[in-house]
Amino acid sequence: MEAFRLGLSTILARKTVFVWVVLLLVGSQVFPWLTPWEEKPSLLEPARAQTAWVLTWLFVLGWGLGQAASFGDQWASRGVLEYLRCLGKGRYARLFQVWASCCAVCLGFVGLAWAVSVITALPGDRAEAGMWLATNLQYGWLLMLAMAPLLLLAISLGTRLSATAAYCISAGIGVYGLVAIGYLDLFIGDSGSGFLRFLYLVSPHYHLADLTDRLVFKMGALEFAPFLQTSLYLTGVGCVLTGISCLLYRDRK
C-alpha cells in the first residue's frame, strides 16, 4: 500500500484539509446565525445541517477533485507511478491506491459532516430523530457514490493532461450533474428537442444525491425503493466513469 500511504501523508503534510475541517466545524455553527433565527428559532438546526452538507459538497468538488488531479499530474510527470510499477505493483493497484488516499480523506469529511448534522441538529422528537439519522446516512452514502468515481476520473485525467485541465473537466461534470442539469430540464420543457432529451437522459444526474431539502424541510428519509434505484443508478454511472478512468490512466506522460 505504498501509493496509499504516500498519498495520505502528502495530503496531511499539506494541511489544507485541516483548514476545511475547521471551516466545517466552526462554519456550521456560525453561518446559521445569519438566518433570522431570533424571530424563528426553529431555523437554526436545519441551517446547521444544511451548512455542513453544502460545505462537504464544496470540499469534495473544490479540494477533493483538485487534489486528485494534482496527484495524477505530478506523480505521472515525476515518475512516481512508474517507480511503483517497477516495484511490481499492478496497474489497477497503483491507480486505486492513489484513489483510496483521496477517497479516505473525503470519506472522513463526510463522516464529520454527518456527525455535525446529527449532534448539533438532531430533532427532539424520537421518531423524527430516527428519520434524521437515516436521512443523514442516506445523504453520506449517495454523496460518496456520486463523487468517488469523479475522484478516479480526476486522477486518470491528470496522468494525461495538466492538473488544471483534469480538475476543470471533472469538476465541470460534477457541477453540471448537480446544478446545471436543472437548466437543461427547463430547455427541454420549452423546446421538446430530441437531441436535448437524449442529452438529458445520458447526463449524470448527481442532483439525486443532494438530499439537503429532505433535511431542511424535514421530509424524512427516502423510501427504500427510490433509495435503491438511486443507488443503483449512481453505481452504474460510477462504473462507466471507472471504465473510462481505467482506459485513460497511464503511468508516465
Place this chain on the structure above:
Amino acid sequence: MSTWRWEWALLAGGLGLAGIPAAGLHENGGLKPSQNPFAVQRSGYGMVLARLAQDSVNNAWHSGLEGDGVCEHEHEHDGACAHHGDSGDGDAGGPPAGLLSVAGMPPRSHARERKTIVGQGIEGLLELKHAKLHRTNPFGLTNAHRNKVAADIETILLRSYRMDPSDYGVYNAYLLFLTASDLRARPGTLEQAKQVAGWSVAAAREERESPFPWLTAASALLDEFLLDQQRARELGVELPRAVISDYGIQMNACLARVRELQSQAEAEHRWKAVGAERAASAMERLHFLERAAQQFAALAARAER
C-alpha cells in the same frame, strides 16, 4: 481476459446498471432536478437573501416605472403607491413614463447626501450600468426591447420571491409588477398573479413561530379577492356571496393567527429581535388589513346571491 476487455466490460455493465433504474426514475419523475439546489429557497438562508434583495427588488421595480433605477424616498409598494399614477403619463403615442430612461431621457440625479468613497464608487458603477442600458435611438421602442426589459425585471423579482414566498416585500413587488406595471400587466398575467398570491398563502400554512408569513398570507388573500372582483367586473357579473364570505373567513383566520403568534413572540422575548422599524411597519399593515377584513361582512350582505 485482458485488462482492456475488463475496462470495456465495466463501461458496458455500468451503462446497463445505470440505464435500468434511470428508466424507472424517469417514469415516476424521480430524475427531474428540484430547481432548488442545496435547498436555499425557502430555507433560513433564503429568507435572509429575500430581505437583502429588497434594494435590488426596489431598483428593478422602479426601473420599470421611473427608469432611473434608484428610489429617492422610502415607501412600501402597496396598492396606494403613488407611482401607479406615473405609469400612464406622457404624450399620446410616446413611450410610457416607465420607460423614460430607455427612451433617451436622462436619469434623475441621485440623493444629494454626502456619501463615503465606497458609496461613491458603487454609485459610479451603477451609473455606468445604467448608461450601458440607456437607449439613444430616438425612434420608437421596439416590442423586442420592451419584452427584454420586462423579462430582465421579472427575473430579478421572481428570483427574490422564490427565496422566501412568505416575505411581504418581495411578494408585493412581484405581484404589483404582474398587475400594475406597464411592462407586464396583461389579462393573462392576472391569472399568474392569483397563482403567486396562492403560493404565498400556502407558504404561511406551515408557519408556527413567526407572525410575518401569516400577515403576508392575509395580504395575499385580499389581493386574490381584488383580482377576482376585477375579473367579475370585466365579465359583467358580481361575485357570489359565498365567495366573499369565504375570503372574509380566511382573512380573519390569518389575522387571528398573526395576533396569536405575535403574543407568543412577545411572551418568549423574540419580538424585540424583529426591530422597531419592521415591527411598526407590520403593525401598521395589520391595522390596515383588519379594517379591510371588517368590510367583508358588509360586502357579503350586499351581494345578490
